[in-house]
Amino acid sequence: MSKLHPLVELTRARLLEFLREPEAVFWVFVFPVLLAVALGIAFRSQSPRVVPVGVAGTTGRAGEVVGLLDGDNTLGVRQLAAHDGETELASGTLDVLVLVPDDPGQTLTYRFDPMRPESRVARDLVDDALQRKRGRQDVVAVRDEHVAAVGSRYIDFLIPGLVGLNLMGSGMWGLGFAVVQARVRKLLKRFAATPMRRSHFLLSFMLSRLGLLAGEVGAVLGAGWALFGVTVRGGILDLAVVSLLGAFTFAGLGLLVAARSRTIEGVSGWMNLVQLPMWLLSGSFFSYARFPEAVQPAIRLLPLTALNDALRAIANRGASLTETWPELAVLAVWGGVSFVLALRLFRWQ
Amino acid sequence: MVAAWCRGLVKRYEDVVAVAGIDLEVRRGECFGLLGPNGAGKTTTVEMLEGLTTPDGGEIEVLGERWHKTRNDRLRQRLGVQLQETQLPEKLTVEEVVRLFASFYRRSRPTDEVIAMVELGEKRRARVGKLSGGQRQRLALACALVSDPEILFLDEPTTGLDPQARLKVWELVESFRARGGTVLLTTHYMEEAARLCDRVAVMDYGRIIALGSTAELVAALHAEQIVELELDHALEAPALASLPGVSGAVGRDGGLQLSVHDIGQALPAMLSALAARGVGLRRLTTHQATLEDVFVHLTGRALRDE
Ligand SMILES: Nc1ncnc2c1ncn2[C@@H]1O[C@H](COP(=O)(O)OP(=O)(O)OP(=O)(O)O)[C@@H](O)[C@H]1O
Numbered sequence: 001m002s003k004l005h006p007l008v009e010l011t012r013a014r015l016l017e018f019l020r021e022p023e024a025v026f027w028v029f030v031f032p033v034l035l036a037v038a039l040g041i042a043f044r045s046q047s048p049r050v051v052p053v054g055v056a057g058t059t060g061r062a063g064e065v066v067g068l069l070d071g072d073n074t075l076g077v078r079q080l081a082a083h084d085g086e087t088e089l090a091s092g093t094l095d096v097l098v099l100v101p102d103d104p105g106q107t108l109t110y111r112f113d114p115m116r117p118e119s120r121v122a123r124d125l126v127d128d129a130l131q132r133k134r135g136r137q138d139v140v141a142v143r144d145e146h147v148a149a150v151g152s153r154y155i156d157f158l159i160p161g162l163v164g165l166n167l168m169g170s171g172m173w174g175l176g177f178a179v180v181q182a183r184v185r186k187l188l189k190r191f192a193a194t195p196m197r198r199s200h201f202l203l204s205f206m207l208s209r210l211g212l213l214a215g216e217v218g219a220v221l222g223a224g225w226a227l228f229g230v231t232v233r234g235g236i237l238d239l240a241v242v243s244l245l246g247a248f249t250f251a252g253l254g255l256l257v258a259a260r261s262r263t264i265e266g267v268s269g270w271m272n273l274v275q276l277p278m279w280l281l282s283g284s285f286f287s288y289a290r291f292p293e294a295v296q297p298a299i300r301l302l303p304l305t306a307l308n309d310a311l312r313a314i315a316n317r318g319a320s321l322t323e324t325w326p327e328l329a330v331l332a333v334w335g336g337v338s339f340v341l342a343l344r345l346f347r348w349q
Numbered sequence: 350m351v352a353a354w355c356r357g358l359v360k361r362y363e364d365v366v367a368v369a370g371i372d373l374e375v376r377r378g379e380c381f382g383l384l385g386p387n388g389a390g391k392t393t394t395v396e397m398l399e400g401l402t403t404p405d406g407g408e409i410e411v412l413g414e415r416w417h418k419t420r421n422d423r424l425r426q427r428l429g430v431q432l433q434e435t436q437l438p439e440k441l442t443v444e445e446v447v448r449l450f451a452s453f454y455r456r457s458r459p460t461d462e463v464i465a466m467v468e469l470g471e472k473r474r475a476r477v478g479k480l481s482g483g484q485r486q487r488l489a490l491a492c493a494l495v496s497d498p499e500i501l502f503l504d505e506p507t508t509g510l511d512p513q514a515r516l517k518v519w520e521l522v523e524s525f526r527a528r529g530g531t532v533l534l535t536t537h538y539m540e541e542a543a544r545l546c547d548r549v550a551v552m553d554y555g556r557i558i559a560l561g562s563t564a565e566l567v568a569a570l571h572a573e574q575i576v577e578l579e580l581d582h583a584l585e586a587p588a589l590a591s592l593p594g595v596s597g598a599v600g601r602d603g604g605l606q607l608s609v610h611d612i613g614q615a616l617p618a619m620l621s622a623l624a625a626r627g628v629g630l631r632r633l634t635t636h637q638a639t640l641e642d643v644f645v646h647l648t649g650r651a652l653r654d655e
């Protein structure tokens with residue numbers, strides 16, 4: 001075989017080393033898919049729940065009330081003895097219990113716990129149904145419009161976040177460990193004794209990420225599409241560009257964090273320190289809009305936030321690449337500065 | 350012609366002076382050995398010559414060039430290096446590792462040729478992690494030879510290898526020299542130095558305590574024989590050093606070691622000297638003087654901790 005450019009050989013060697021490490025392959029390709037599946041199932045949107053309603057009373061009037069409510073298919077109405085009703089109410093099997101007095105002159109009683117939101121809803125649904133059946137008229141004309149759009153479910157929000165998280169994790173852990181291991185084994189020193197360009201060595205790590213990118217992003221997106229029907233509204237190519245930039249950014253950060261560490265333990269600590277804030281703040285699992293207004297500009301400057309926002313803009317809203325330029329700029333600055341710093345600080349022995 | 354030299358070379362670490370001002374000259378085409386015990390400063394010296402460690406003082410020139418802070422590529426193209434404790438990537442195959450190293454050099458030998466040279470042809474598709482110690486060492490040599498270097502630096506190329514594996518490495522070094530290459534190697538093994546090296550520098554505590562060809566160093570002992578004595582009472586070395594036929598004596602491991610140039614004179618004199626002091630002789634052995642004895646006589650210690 002003819003001789004190839006050292007950058008090509010270094011990248012190839014890096015990729016082969018990665019692919020021959022079954023554990024690494026698991027964490028990068030399989031684990032994120034399992035995570036997506038687990039979270040997708042846990043937070044799947046359910047069809048509206050039938051509201052469990054109990055009706056208690058000793059006379060025929062109780063049966064009458066059941067008859068009135070039965071027509072409403074959002075309500076699951078059962079007639080039962082008063083004290084069974086109390087028990088079920090207490091255990092949460094019933095949302096509301098309607099007590100029907102023997103004396104027709106006395107009022108109906110709704111028994112429910114106002115601290116339980118579903119019980120308050122149930123009380124209003126029951127009351128609304130009874131009053132209408134008895135002839136109450138609406139005074140304002142209204143119309144309901146139901147939205148259950150694909151693209152606005154939790155799983156739609158989650159999948160781009162997992163892509164971002166995976167790009168961060170595999171970029172930083174993958175490169176950080178490989179670099180420090182090569183340093184511990186004096187391989188870096190051996191390379192330093194050759195005319196190999198040092199920038200080529202670091203660049204090969206970033207390029208190796210490019211080789212894995214398609215598989216890494218594809219695995220999560222593919223699982224989201226196949227299992228939950230999550231789709232990318234914007235351009236796939238745009239998404240690829242954002243992923244690529246994100247991968248480069250975190251490769252740069254990974255190299256920077258690993259630039260000087262002499263032990264695996266040391267680099268692990270730094271990796272955790274850098275990644276933990278982004279795990280929490282960058283909105284991979286839930287929107288960072290929940291954090292105080294004052295800190296949000298800072299959160300938006302984190303590379304993972306920028307990556308997640310750009311991925312979501314394209315995947316969920318169908319934004320174009322140009323619309324995401326502020327996020328891309330944040331990523332480019334992090335990546336570029338990290339790479340240059342890593343090259344300067346890098347310890348070869 | 351000089352392939353590499355250094356003058357007044359110094360390297361200090363926090364708690365130790367690893368190299369305490371040494372002068373060396375490696376001639377073109379020769380095999381030069383640095384012999385010394387653990388911690389003598391061999392690795393530190395070699396790595397300074399290789400441009401991997403920055404000296405705290407002194408001058409270095411390798412193949413007519415000096416090391417700069419950056420831009421050493423041109424010089425590195427001409428060197429072959431094997432470090433004391435490099436672990437090559439375990440997941441890559443022999444072939445992949447050699448190709449990788451070859452790609453760093455503008456002018457390199459064909460991968461197949463180098464692999465055949467170190468006799469790893471059958472293992473070319475085996476992962477580095479699955480190689481034996483001797484095979485790994487030969488792979489490290491292949492990586493050093495792939496650039497077709499003018500000078501080869503080998504740091505303890507045979508430490509930890511069995512005699513057969515050691516012999517293979519020696520043959521590789523010899524064939525490199527036969528093609529006109531220059532070698533600088535470090536070793537603990539005096540038989541290695543004696544077989545491979547034209548000249549040897551004996552190092553101890555960061556200094557060179559003897560320099561010359563193996564024959565010269567041994568001759569400087571003025572000893573045809575080395576006599577080792579095990580005694581039932583401790584005896585100071587000077588008591589026997591001035592006997593007729595004896596050129597020197599050092600204490601070693603509780604016994605004494607004499608360098609003897611006339612065994613016919615020395616033996617009776619020594620026996621009567623012992624009898625006069627009432628010291629009993631437990632054991633007496635003699636052998637031809639070697640580099641090992643040179644080291645013992647210079648330092649009173651063995652080269653290796655046995
Ligand atoms: N990076 C370092 N930091 C601190 N001390 C060091 C360092 N490298 C070497 N030393 C010290 O310098 C001295 C010389 O070490 P060196 O590795 O050169 O010895 P050596 O002759 O190669 O020994 P060996 O035969 O065990 O390989 C030793 O005392 C060692 O502890």
Ligand SMILES: [Mg+2]
Pocket residue numbers: 391392393433504505
């Ligand atoms: Mg050493």
